[in-house]
Amino acid sequence: MPSGDAVARPAEARLSLRIRGAVQGVGFRPFVFRLATGMGLRGFVTNTPQGVLVEVEGPAESLALFSRRLRDEKPPHASYAACEEEVLPPAGLPPFEIRKSGAQGAKTAVVLPDLATCPLCLGEVLDPADRRFRYPFANCTNCGPRFSIVLSLPYDRPGTTMRGFEMCEACRAEYEDPRDRRFHAQPIACPECGPQLALWDGEGSEISTRHEALLLAAEALRKGRVVALKGIGGFQLLSDARSPGAVALLRKRKRREEKPFAVMLPSLDAAREAVALSSLEERLLTSPEAPILLARRRAGASDAVCPEVAPGNPNLGVFLPYTPLHHLLLRELGFALVATSGNLSDEPLATDEIEALRRLGGIADLYLVHDRPVARPVDDSVVRVVAGEVTVLRRARGYAPLPIALAEPLPPLLAVGGHLKCTVAVSAGTDVFLSQHLGDLGTAESAAAFTRAIADLTSLYEVDPEAVACDAHPDYVSTRWAEASGKPLVRVQHHHAHVLSAMAEHGLPGPVLGVSWDGTGWGPDGTVWGGEILRVAGASYERLARLRPFPLPGGEAAVREPRRSALGLLVASGTPLDASPDLPWPGAFDPREREVLVRAAARGVNAPLTSSLGRLFDAVASLSGSRQRCRFEGQAAMELEFALAEGWEAEGAYPIPLREMPAGPAEADWGPLLAALLADVAARVPLATVSAKLHNGLVEMVVAAARAAGERLVLLTGGCFQNRALSERAVARLSEEGFTPLLQRRVPPNDGGISLGQLVAAARLRGGA
Numbered sequence: 001m002p003s004g005d006a007v008a009r010p011a012e013a014r015l016s017l018r019i020r021g022a023v024q025g026v027g028f029r030p031f032v033f034r035l036a037t038g039m040g041l042r043g044f045v046t047n048t049p050q051g052v053l054v055e056v057e058g059p060a061e062s063l064a065l066f067s068r069r070l071r072d073e074k075p076p077h078a079s080y081a082a083c084e085e086e087v088l089p090p091a092g093l094p095p096f097e098i099r100k101s102g103a104q105g106a107k108t109a110v111v112l113p114d115l116a117t118c119p120l121c122l123g124e125v126l127d128p129a130d131r132r133f134r135y136p137f138a139n140c141t142n143c144g145p146r147f148s149i150v151l152s153l154p155y156d157r158p159g160t161t162m163r164g165f166e167m168c169e170a171c172r173a174e175y176e177d178p179r180d181r182r183f184h185a186q187p188i189a190c191p192e193c194g195p196q197l198a199l200w201d202g203e204g205s206e207i208s209t210r211h212e213a214l215l216l217a218a219e220a221l222r223k224g225r226v227v228a229l230k231g232i233g234g235f236q237l238l239s240d241a242r243s244p245g246a247v248a249l250l251r252k253r254k255r256r257e258e259k260p261f262a263v264m265l266p267s268l269d270a271a272r273e274a275v276a277l278s279s280l281e282e283r284l285l286t287s288p289e290a291p292i293l294l295a296r297r298r299a300g301a302s303d304a305v306c307p308e309v310a311p312g313n314p315n316l317g318v319f320l321p322y323t324p325l326h327h328l329l330l331r332e333l334g335f336a337l338v339a340t341s342g343n344l345s346d347e348p349l350a351t352d353e354i355e356a357l358r359r360l361g362g363i364a365d366l367y368l369v370h371d372r373p374v375a376r377p378v379d380d381s382v383v384r385v386v387a388g389e390v391t392v393l394r395r396a397r398g399y400a401p402l403p404i405a406l407a408e409p410l411p412p413l414l415a416v417g418g419h420l421k422c423t424v425a426v427s428a429g430t431d432v433f434l435s436q437h438l439g440d441l442g443t444a445e446s447a448a449a450f451t452r453a454i455a456d457l458t459s460l461y462e463v464d465p466e467a468v469a470c471d472a473h474p475d476y477v478s479t480r481w482a483e484a485s486g487k488p489l490v491r492v493q494h495h496h497a498h499v500l501s502a503m504a505e506h507g508l509p510g511p512v513l514g515v516s517w518d519g520t521g522w523g524p525d526g527t528v529w530g531g532e533i534l535r536v537a538g539a540s541y542e543r544l545a546r547l548r549p550f551p552l553p554g555g556e557a558a559v560r561e562p563r564r565s566a567l568g569l570l571v572a573s574g575t576p577l578d579a580s581p582d583l584p585w586p587g588a589f590d591p592r593e594r595e596v597l598v599r600a601a602a603r604g605v606n607a608p609l610t611s612s613l614g615r616l617f618d619a620v621a622s623l624s625g626s627r628q629r630c631r632f633e634g635q636a637a638m639e640l641e642f643a644l645a646e647g648w649e650a651e652g653a654y655p656i657p658l659r660e661m662p663a664g665p666a667e668a669d670w671g672p673l674l675a676a677l678l679a680d681v682a683a684r685v686p687l688a689t690v691s692a693k694l695h696n697g698l699v700e701m702v703v704a705a706a707r708a709a710g711e712r713l714v715l716l717t718g719g720c721f722q723n724r725a726l727s728e729r730a731v732a733r734l735s736e737e738g739f740t741p742l743l744q745r746r747v748p749p750n751d752g753g754i755s756l757g758q759l760v761a762a763a764r765l766r767g768g769a
Contacts, residue, residue: 011059011060012057012058012059012060012090013057013058013059013060013063013087013088013089013090014043014055014056014057014087014088014089014090014091014093015054015055015056015057015063015066015067015085015086015087015088016053016054016055016084016085016086016087016088017053017054017055017056017067017070017083017084017085017086018048018050018051018052018053018083018084019051019052019053019054019080019082019083020050020051020080020081020082020083020110021051021078021079021080021081021082021110022077022078022079022081022110022112022402023051023052023078023079023080023110024047024051024052024110024111024112024153024154024155025111025112025141025146025150025155025186026075026076026077026078026112026141026142027075027077027078027140027141027142027181027183027184027185028052028074028075028078029045029046029047029052029098029184030098030141030178030183030184031073031074031075031078032045032052032054032070033045033096033097033098033178033183034178034179035066035069035070035073036056036066036096037095037096037178039058039062039065039066040058040062041056041057041058041062041063041066041096042056042057042058042093042094042095042096043055043056043057043093043096043097044093044094044096044097044098044099045096045098045099046098046099046100046101047101047154047155047156048101048154049153049154049462051110054070055088055093056093056096057090057091057092057093063087067085075141075142076142077112077115077142077288079110081110081403081405081430081431098184101154101156110402110403110431111146111147111150111153111155111401111460112146112147112155112402113146113147113289113397113398113399113400113401113402114144114145114146114147114148114232114233114378114397114398115142115143115144115146115288115289115398116143116287116288116289116290116320116322116323116398117138117139117143117144117321117322117323117324117327118140118142118143118288120140120142120181121138121139121140121142121143121144121324122324122327124138125138125324125327125328126327126331131170131190131191132190132191134211134328135189135190135191135194135324136197136214136323136324136325136328136370137187137189137194137195137323137324137325137370137372138189138190138324139185139187139188139189140181140182140185140188141181141182141183141184141185142181142288143288144185144187144323145187145232145372146187147233147375147376147378147397147400147401147436148232148233148374148375148376148378148397149161149162149186149187149372149373149374149375150375150460151163151375152459152460153460153461155186156186157186157187160186160187160375161372161373161374161375162186162187162189162372164373165189165193165194165195165372166193167188167193168190168192168193170190170192171188171189171190171192171193171194174188175188191210194372195370195371195372196209196210196370196371197209197210197211197213197214197325197368197369197370198213198368198369198370198371199212199213199214199216199217199366199367199368199369200353200357200366200367200369201366201367202357202361202364202365202366202367203357204353204354204357204367207366211328213368214325214328214329214332214368215332216366217229217329217366217368218329218332218333220365220366221238221239221240221333221337222240222333224239224240224243224245224246224249225239225246225365225366226238226239226246226249226250226253226363226364226365226366227239227364227365227366227367227368228342228350228356228360228363228364228366228367228368229325229329229342229367229368230353230356230367230368230369230370230374231323231325231326232322232323232374232378232397233349233351233374233376233377233378233379233396233397233436234341234342234349234350234351234374234377234378234379235341235342235343235349235350235351235356235360236339236340236341236342236380237250237254237338237339237340237341237342237360237363237364238337238338238339239337239338240335240337240338241261241263241304241305241306241309241335241336241337241338242303242304242305242306242335242336243306244306244307244308246338247261247306247308247309247338248308250338250340250363251308253362253363254340254344254345254363255344255345256340256345256632257631257632258311258312258631258632258635259345259631259632259635260309260310260311260313260315260316260317261309261310261317261338261339261340262292262317262318262319262338262339262340262380262382263305263309263316263317263318263319263336263337263338263339264318264319264320264321264326264330264336264337264338264339265304265318265319265320265330265336266321266330266331266333266334266335266336267320267330268282268285268286268320270304270336271285271318271320273298273301273304274297274298274301274304274305274316274318274336275293275295275296275297275298275301275315275316275318276295276296276297276298277295278385280385280388280390281293281295281385284383284385284390285318285319285320286320287398288398289381289397289398289399290319290320290322290397290398291319291380291381291382291383291392291397291398291399292317292318292319292380292381292382292383292394293317293318293319293382293383293384293385294315294316294317294382294383294384294393295315295316295318296314296315297310297313297314297315297316304335304336305336309338312639312642313638313642314642315642317382319339319380322397325370339380341379341380342356342360343359343360344359344360344363346439346440346442346443346446347359347439347443347445347446348377348438348439348445348446348448348449349377349378349379349439350377351374351376351377352373352374353367353369356369359445375456376436376452376453376456377436377449378396378397378400378436379394379396379397379436379437379439380394380396380397381394381395381396381397381398381399381400381437382394384722384724386724386727386728386743387727387728387731387732387743389743389745390745391722391727391743391744391745391748391749392745392746392747392748393722393748393749393750393752394421394437394748394752395423395434395436395437395746395747395748395752395753396436396437397436399746400434400435400436400437401433401434401435401436401457403431403432403433403434404431404432404434404504404505404746404747404756405430405431405432406430406431406432406504406507406760407430407507407509408430409429409430410427410429410430410432410759410763411427411466411467411763411766412426412427412428412463412464412465412466413426413427413465413466413467413468413469413759413762413763413766414426414454414458414463414465414467414468414469414487414759415468415469415470415755415756415758415759415762416450416454416468416469416470416471416478416479416481416482416755416758417438417471417478417751417752417754417755417758418471418473418476418478418494418751418754418755419440419441419442419471419473419476419477419478419751420440420441420633420750420751421437421439421440421748421750421751421752422437422438422439422440422441422450422478422751422752422755423435423436423437423438423752423753423755424438424450424453424454424457424755425457425755425756425758425759426457426458426461426463426465426759427463427759427763428461428463432504432756432759432760433457433461434747434755434756435453435456435457435755436453437752438450438453441476441477441478447477450477450478450481451481454481465487466487466488466766467487467488467489467490467762467766468482468485468487468488468489468490468762469482469489469490469491469492469755469758469759469761469762470482470483470489470490470491470492470758471491471492471494471497471521471522471754471758472491472492472493472494472522472524473494473521473522474522479491490758490761490762490765490766492754492757492758492761492762493521493522493523493524493529493541494518494520494521494522494529494754495514495516495518495521495529495530495532495534495718496516496534496536496541496757496761497754497757497758497761498514498516498518498717498718498749498753498754498757499512499514499516499534499536499541499715499717499757500536500756500757500758500760500761501717501744501747501753501754501756501757501760502514502715502716502717502742502744502747502749502753502757503536503715503757503760504747504756504757504760505744505745505746505747505753505756506715506742508713508715509537509538510536510537510538511535511536511537511711512535512536512537512711512713512714512715513533513534513535513544513705513706513709513711513713513714513715514532514533514534514535514536514541514714514715514717515532515533515702515705515714515715515716515717515718515730516532516533516534516717516718517530517531517532517613517614517717517718517719517720517721518530518612518613518614518718518719518720518750518751519559519612519613519614519615519633519634519719520559520610520612520614521612523611526608527549527608527609527610527611528552528608528609528610528611528612529546529610529611529612530547530610530611530612530613530614530615530718531546531547531611531612531613531616531668532545532546532611533545533546533665533702533705533709535709535711538764539761539764539765543664543665544665544666544705544708544709545658545665545666545667545668545705545708546611546665546666546667546668547611547612547613547616547667547668547670548611548667548668548669548670548671549572549609549610549611549667550565550568550569550571550572550573550609550610550615550670551568551571551572551601551604551607551608551609551610552564552565552568552607552608552609552610552615553567553568553571553597553598553600553601553606553607554597554600554606554607555606555607555608558615558618559615559630559633560629560630561628561629561630562618562619562621562622562627562628562629562630562636563588563589563622563628563629564597565615565616565618565619565622566588566618566619566622566623567589567594567597567598567601568601568607568610568615568619569616569619569623569670569674570674571598571601571602572601573671573674575674575678577594577598588622588628613698613718613720614634614637614719614720616670617636617637617640617694617720618630618636618637620640620677620690620691620694621636621637621639621640622636623674623677623678623681624677624681624687624690625681625687626639626640626643626687627639634719634722637720637723638723640687640691640694640695641691641695641723641724641725641726643687643688643690643691644688644691644692644695644725645688645692648688648691648692648695648696648725649692649696649729649732651689651692651693651696652692652693652696653693653696653697653699653700654672654673654676654677654693654694654696654697655672655673655676655697656668656669656670656672656673656697656698656700656701657669657672657704658701658704658705658708666705666708668701668705673694673697676693677690677693677694680693695725695726695729696729698726698730699726699729699730699733700733702714702716702730702733702734703733703734703737706734706737706739707737712738712739712740713739713740713742714734714739714740714741714742715741715742715744716730716731716741716742716743716744716749717743717744717749717753718749718750719749719750719751721743721744721749722749722750727743731743
């Protein structure tokens with residue numbers, strides 16, 4: 001922000017500041033009020049649909065100091081994207097005041113994410129002498145709900161789901177007191193005037209209310225029952241993380257056989273006992289974002305968290321209580337809880353208690369609910385520390401909908417993402433606002449939630465898009481929605497969108513080398529892409545290299561069955577299927593099934609060609625005997641990562657030579673890898689060594705591709721780079737070779753980030769960005 005030191009000002013002057021950024025819902029207006037009145041300045045501050053407008057009047061020297069202090073002393077959660085400062089003639093402004101919010105102009109103000117309970121509010125909730133003792137909805141300008149309650153901009157109480165709760169005299173006094181940290185805290189509430197807890201049975205009948213409801217819910221959890229809790233952004237399903245029986249019951253009811261559950265632990269000390277934490281990871285757990293953190297499980301921690309929570313997984317997804325309700329419940333229990341999304345697998349998060357009764361009726365025994373409406377589903381975010389920095393894997397509570405700022409303004413556009421881990425995005429000026437994680441679009445419920453999210457985001461920012469960007473896949477729910485929208489359509493190739501997303505996050509115009517590796521993406525040549533090395537500049541890309549294609553017998557079925565990818569690899573290589581009967585792989589099929597699939601793969605019948613790195617991981621998992629069928633997306637590749645032993649980087653590398661082709665992109669040839677793999681498996685080489693050689697081979701292939709391309713900037717993106725070992729080794733080797741490798745950080749490298757890339761592609765094609 002300009003300090004104004006160099007501006008010549010008269011003895012008395014008026015200073016106007018229009019500030020954009022995260023300046024609503026963070027105590028910014030109270031901060032400005034206290035600063036101005038403390039300096040004896042006159043004027044006003046008000047929220048606008050674009051941010052905040054400040055006008056101050058007084059001695060020129062004081063205005064210069066005010067401008068500096070406005071920058072240097074801002075509230076902890078505030079951030080400035082831009083400030084327009086103008087010196088005006090004095091206008092005889094009255095004593096400084098907070099004025100009613102304006103509603104004119106384009107809505108570009110940053111809506112703050114929901115923030116974890118601050119220490120001051122928690123202290124009050126735990127203090128028997130405080131009027132908010134044991135109150136589950138305490139908050140202030142430094143914490144509490146924001147995005148999950150806002151209905152319209154600017155951010156004021158009448159534009160939130162708190163508009164139905166009239167403040168009591170005590171809350172009103174705090175709200176109007178500039179010296180109070182609840183001064184203009186829009187969700188302000190207390191036991192006398194705010195939302196209240198209730199415990200319902202499976203029929204929706206009220207069992208109890210207020211603190212007694214919490215105590216009875218805790219007792220049910222101790223007995224191994226499943227409780228659905230209405231949190232800040234929707235429902236969570238809770239069960240005792242210590243109990244194999246309780247976890248098994250939840251798995252059966254939720255239809256989630258093996259996918260890991262997240263665990264909420266009572267305290268940071270409890271987290272330290274369950275997982276190994278660096279200082280950065282501890283800061284993440286206790287941060288206002290309070291995400292789920294993927295961390296290494298400690299040996300011998302099964303008393304606190306039973307192995308069934310994350311079977312066969314050396315990592316745990318852990319997080320700490322982030323609302324007063326969670327704090328009270330976990331303190332009452334004193335043990336870890338499974339805290340997973342309140343839905344059936346592949347369905348969206350339930351947000352309304354009546355909806356929860358209908359959709360969670362076969363899962364939950366009891367419902368701990370409250371009467372503060374949730375404006376939109378906001379799931380828990382998931383992060384991981386990779387190469388010493390934070391990578392967001394699921395962007396939701398605590399992070400969404402903070403914008404990605406671009407260098408140039410964009411036309412109003414909408415991007416609708418892909419099919420898995422879907423997000424949508426809109427542009428407003430130089431900002432791109434990404435929605436919260438919406439999940440997979442494989443059910444009618446999720447498709448309806450996707451449609452609501454589009455209406456919600458475009459309404460909140462009053463964006464009437466000039467065009468809609470979508471994936472090139474013709475059968476995605478998101479693509480069909482875009483086609484039916486009636487707007488001009490921009491189809492963006494999946495892996496191009498991944499690279500553009502990474503470029504936008506890092507503010508890179510291009511050209512760059514993009515390594516875009518994942519499971520599936522529609523290719524314009526009619527094949528399934530997923531092992532792509534692209535040079536990207538502007539709105540165009542050049543496919544420099546790809547993984548050598550191989551058939552996927554059964555098409556989509558191969559995503560769930562690694563054995564099919566293995567079969568495709570063997571058929572494409574001409575390897576005799578019975579050459580090594582002692583291998584673990586042949587037993588994956590019965591003879592008749594194998595015969596049918598071999599014939600289909602050879603003839604290309606329901607066996608599309610793929611260059612997918614994700615499917616190569618699957619094939620190696622199958623051929624090495626690690627896994628033949630997956631219970632959840634990416635399971636086979638995850639298990640290969642888990643198999644890596646300490647010091648794996650020093651193992652050898654499977655050869656994956658990069659071969660120039662007569663026409664088209666170069667090919668990373670997996671043929672030598674396959675031959676070496678089969679020899680290792682026949683020789684009973686341990687899975688840890690097989691996995692190390694695979695990871696090292698892939699990294700060396702990236703290094704070779706970077707050398708061939710001659711681009712210094714190398715962006716690593718796509719779902720395969722959720723793999724911490726692969727990412728860290730690739731960053732290390734590329735750095736050693738003189739390249740500048742970049743991972744995605746604030747935006748997920750998986751399909752949760754492609755809406756950003758789609759929007760950038762559409763803007764570039766239409767002459768923006």
